Amino acid sequence: MTPSAKKQTAFRIDPDIMAGLQAVKERDGIPLSEQVRRALTAWLEQKGVLKKKPAKK
Secondary structure (H helix, E strand, O other): OOOOOOOOOOOOOOOOOOOOHHHHHHHHHHHHHHHHHHHHHHHHHHOOOOOOOOOOO
Protein backbone atom coordinates (compact mmCIF):
# COMPACT_ATOMS: atom_id res chain seq x y z
CA MET A 1 0.00 0.00 0.00
CA THR A 2 1.38 3.39 -0.93
CA PRO A 3 1.64 6.09 1.74
CA SER A 4 -0.88 8.20 -0.18
CA ALA A 5 -3.45 5.38 0.08
CA LYS A 6 -3.28 5.43 3.88
CA LYS A 7 -5.58 7.70 5.85
CA GLN A 8 -4.03 9.92 8.49
CA THR A 9 -5.85 10.08 11.81
CA ALA A 10 -5.32 11.30 15.36
CA PHE A 11 -6.43 9.83 18.66
CA ARG A 12 -5.58 10.02 22.36
CA ILE A 13 -3.42 7.40 24.10
CA ASP A 14 -2.90 6.93 27.83
CA PRO A 15 0.55 8.02 29.04
CA ASP A 16 1.58 4.51 30.10
CA ILE A 17 0.78 3.09 26.66
CA MET A 18 2.66 5.94 24.96
CA ALA A 19 5.66 5.30 27.22
CA GLY A 20 5.61 1.64 26.24
CA LEU A 21 5.44 2.48 22.54
CA GLN A 22 8.34 4.90 22.94
CA ALA A 23 10.39 2.26 24.79
CA VAL A 24 9.88 -0.21 21.94
CA LYS A 25 10.84 2.48 19.43
CA GLU A 26 14.08 3.20 21.29
CA ARG A 27 14.89 -0.48 21.82
CA ASP A 28 13.83 -1.96 18.47
CA GLY A 29 13.67 1.06 16.17
CA ILE A 30 10.03 0.45 15.20
CA PRO A 31 8.17 3.74 14.61
CA LEU A 32 5.10 4.43 16.77
CA SER A 33 2.79 4.42 13.77
CA GLU A 34 4.02 0.97 12.69
CA GLN A 35 3.56 -0.42 16.19
CA VAL A 36 -0.01 0.88 16.32
CA ARG A 37 -0.72 -0.42 12.81
CA ARG A 38 0.52 -3.91 13.74
CA ALA A 39 -1.45 -3.99 16.99
CA LEU A 40 -4.68 -2.83 15.35
CA THR A 41 -4.27 -5.32 12.50
CA ALA A 42 -3.78 -8.20 14.96
CA TRP A 43 -6.80 -7.11 17.02
CA LEU A 44 -9.06 -6.79 13.97
CA GLU A 45 -7.93 -10.22 12.72
CA GLN A 46 -8.73 -11.65 16.15
CA LYS A 47 -12.20 -10.09 16.00
CA GLY A 48 -12.76 -11.62 12.57
CA VAL A 49 -13.31 -8.37 10.71
CA LEU A 50 -9.99 -8.41 8.88
CA LYS A 51 -8.63 -11.41 7.03
CA LYS A 52 -5.15 -12.59 7.97
CA LYS A 53 -2.50 -11.77 5.40
CA PRO A 54 -0.26 -14.62 4.31
CA ALA A 55 3.14 -14.66 6.02
CA LYS A 56 5.95 -13.15 3.98
CA LYS A 57 8.78 -15.49 3.03
